[in-house]
Amino acid sequence: xxxxIWTKEKYAKNEEEGFIGRMAHAGLRVKAARLSRLxxxxxxxxxxEFDRLGTDLLADPITEKYxxxxxxxxxxxxxxxxxxxxDSVTDVVGESVKGAIADVLGREPQAVRFGRAYYxxxxxxxxxxxxxxxxxxxxxxxxxxxxxx
Numbered sequence: 001x002x003x004x005i006w007t008k009e010k011y012a013k014n015e016e017e018g019f020i021g022r023m024a025h026a027g028l029r030v031k032a033a034r035l036s037r038l039x040x041x042x043x044x045x046x047x048x049e050f051d052r053l054g055t056d057l058l059a060d061p062i063t064e065k066y067x068x069x070x071x072x073x074x075x076x077x078x079x080x081x082x083x084x085x086x087d088s089v090t091d092v093v094g095e096s097v098k099g100a101i102a103d104v105l106g107r108e109p110q111a112v113r114f115g116r117a118y119y120x121x122x123x124x125x126x127x128x129x130x131x132x133x134x135x136x137x138x139x140x141x142x143x144x145x146x147x148x149x
Contacts, residue, residue: 001050003058004071004117006036011063019118026131034073034119038082039097043109057104058097072149075121079128083137083144084115119149 007015016033023030039058041050047068054066070080085091093114102108118136122128125146137144 001041001045001068002070003039003041003050003054003066003068004036005039005054005059005064005066006034006071006073007064019120022135023120023122023131026134028120028122028127028131030120030122032075032078032121034075036071036117036119038084038115038117039094040084040111040113040115041101041109042111043101043107045105045109049105053101053104057100071117073119075119075149078119078121078149079125079146080149081118081120081128081132081136081144081146082115083118083132083142084113085141086143087113089141
């Protein structure tokens with residue numbers, strides 16, 4: 001199950017502007033953006049236990065929200081870029097969260113991987129891919145996918 005965490009809109013301005021600036025340096029004009037963190041948790045947990053991880057462990061209830069389904073940020077003409085470490089690369093964030101899940105739920109998941117999702121309202125997938133490769137990923141250690149939302 002993937003748990004997606006994003007900053008509430010009234011607190012997200014700085015991270016969104018930072019992302020838009022990085023894309024501008026790569027030659028991509030982004031009209032609007034949203035960012036989120038992704039946690040892929042593999043384990044035999046109930047829906048209620050996954051909800052508990054979102055509320056009690058992974059999201060700050062004051063500044064963040066979470067979802068167990070893919071988030072829809074409401075950006076028109078937007079693309080979603082998902083960036084993960086390759087499976088062969090050690091994921092220290094994932095390992096840390098794996099231990100924290102064991103503390104919260106009393107049993108350890110099989111695996112946890114950490115990733116990021118970037119939502120960008122921009123002109124084309126080709127230009128977005130170029131900017132992503134230039135600024136967000138190292139293709140030796142990262143894998144990514146782009147999809148229209």
